[in-house]
Amino acid sequence: MHDVAFEKVTKKFGKVVAVNNISFQVNKGELFTLLGPSGCGKTTTLRLIAGLEVPQSGNIYIKGKNVEKLLPKDRNIGMVFQNYALFPHMNVFDNIAYPLKIRKQPQKEIIHKVTEIAKNLQTEELLSRKPNQISGGQQQRVALGRAMVQEPNVFLFDEPLSNLDAKLRTEARSFLKHIQKEMKTTAIYVTHDQKEAMAISDRIAILDKGVIMQIGTPKEVYKNPENVFVAGFIGDPPMNLLDCSIKYNQNKTVLDFLQFKLDISPIRDLVREKVNNEEVIVLGIRPEDITV
Secondary structure, three states: OOEEEEEEEEEEEEEEEEEEEEEEOOOOOEEEEEEOOOOOOOOHHHHHHHHOOOOOOOEEOOOOOEOOOOOOHHHOOOEEOOOOOOOOOOHHHHHHHHHHHHHHOOOHHHHHHHHHHHOOOOOOOOOOOOHHHOOOOHHHHHHHHHHHOOOOOEEEOOOOOOOOHHHHHHHHHHHHHHHHHOOOEEEEEEEEEEHHHHHHHHHHEEEEEEEEEEEOOHHHHHHHHOOOHHHOOOOOOOOOEEEEEEOOOOOEEEEEEEOOEOOOOHHHHHHHHHOOOHHHOEEEEEEHHHHO
């Protein structure tokens, strides 16, 4: 059983199709990233899981249960937003404790859980401070603590590191991945930053215009892109994409591109299974594979 599953889900805003008939499954304990450019449907997908948006069609499952009729508060989701969404009038302790207070848990239990979370996140000394009295990196940990304290079925992270500077972002990224693996809680992470996605993800779903273009491990999407979009999107600097054609004759097989003709006869049989004679195809070359 998958912890989260989408089955042919579509979400529209007026005439705009934000999520277009997508299906995917997230395994238990996995850190699964939704990656793509702005407006591709990443955050909408996250909001559909949380119950903050309702799809026009399709099914969403959490822990094997169709959550179509469940309100957000009944889905047991821990969400960390881009701006952390901390309550400015509450101190760190009360911000972390908020989900427990809403559920009217005993004060003794609240104190115990918040103290343990703060210790784990190294924020014990901050419990009496307000959000405006701590750094961005510390605010990010408080937001994570608030999500952790409710022991959610799934963590949802919506660009949680984008407001941090480069050094803090690298540190926070490693810390977040460590905490997620330590808790063994499934996490779905949204980012437009491919380096971030490649560094922390078990698997990545790459989206464009509301459609999933490829799902795979970081190595798979880098080494074996399934289409031109993924090939051009993954990599920094990006892959070089060149129009070319394959020409077969009796003696050899030639790859014809720009002003070059490259003999690829050793892989003739493999190429012939997929490409017709003189068919125009796209050749992708990673910069690191070129030697001058």
